[in-house]
Amino acid sequence: MMRNLYLNSKAYPKKLKKIPNPPEKLYIDGNIENLDSPCLAVIGSRNCTDYGEKWCKYFVKELVKYGITIVSGMALGIDSIAHRTALKHGGRTIAVLPCGFSNIYPKRNTGLYKNILNNKGTVITEYELDTEAEYNRFLERNRIVSGLSMGVLVVEAAYRSGTSVTARLAITQKRDVFCIPRKFRQSKKCGNK
Template identity: 45%
Template sequence: MREILAMEEDFPERLREIPDSPKCIYLIGNLPEKKEPTVGIIGARNGTEYGKKVALSLARELVAYGIGIVSGMAYGIDSAAHRGALEGGGKTYAVLGSGADVCYPAVNQKLYEEIAKTGGIISEYAPGAPPLPHHFVERNRLIAGLSDVLIVVEARERSGTFITVDRALEQGKQVFAVPGRISDALSKGCNKLLMEGAGICLSQADILHCFSIEAGEKKQAEIHLNEEENRVYQALRLDGKHIDCLAKELKMSVEKLYPILIGLELSGYCESKGNTYSRRSL
């Protein structure tokens, strides 16, 4: 673990420029490089399977363009974003509300270790510091500071996620939200952000535009589907299939199939019109 003081050359410029900049940070692994584009992906700790699938897919696609993913390693959306970045072979950075040597939540120990290998674990709190409630409020400004762009995937109308959003806006960052169904409690926060002027995130292309990157100009190898995703992809046809037909053919519930299809669509493997999904040639 390294301690990096604000006066040192290695202290990240992104954090040096924010209000209430930390006097030092503790680091396991690496910081984002100065010219490395970064995207923060945040959302509800009790995110739905759909929300977690969207976060994972967005992160997995974005790292293919050399973009680093920043989040807080919390349950739900945060963890899904980190996993997506790792699955895509990219870099991801976790900003903790505890000491950098304290994995919280403990169930994320394996994820914590994987992040440290290729990305970085970052904290402003001294080694051994416990995960206190006010630490998470304070660390949100660092998540915003390390992110060039911020995406909110799922959030309640009154959510701690908005603390990070407010800090990002104060820092002049662009904020995006993933829209959701008006009847879903975890979509109300995102839909509210969209009403207030946040950018709409329907796929990675909406985010790539912020960095003047065109979809298709990937800097890394093409992403491969896992076994379950490939099974669904192979069942699709160019002229489309209704989701109910796919569910029956694959002997899979619509509830399980839907987030897989959303992930495939976000990754550019299929497209939808209503409840009909069409395969795209790779």
């Protein structure tokens, strides 16, 4: 069920309310109760290696066993793997979009969007229904991903990437940041050394 939440609403996520520049309005699709559950963001490379995928799946599986809700940005790569793994193991997940609900990005994750909603998950955005994804909206989305979470798990971040931006935002929001160490000699993913 879609609904709107305003910053002054009692139902507005408590952790998100405390970040610098919280969204004035959130559009919610799915289970609103997930927003104030214990959450950990799992983020990383869109072009992850088999190594990164393996460890992402391992940690997400373990986290959901303990009732942790997985938050991510529904991008390709680690984000999608995190959402799918949480659902596969009966866990909760929250996807934060850089666009409106009528313009799911990336388009090929429309099935994932539906799967999240069909499994008591939550999809949120700060953008109107028809808003398209644009560069600055990805960066704005990242503050929500970290803001909803107690901490952030980084998997294979490139030095200059949205993942690295989210990790820095998490630090300014006083969130813990965890990294899955890159494989030795894997220079492409040097952001999480």
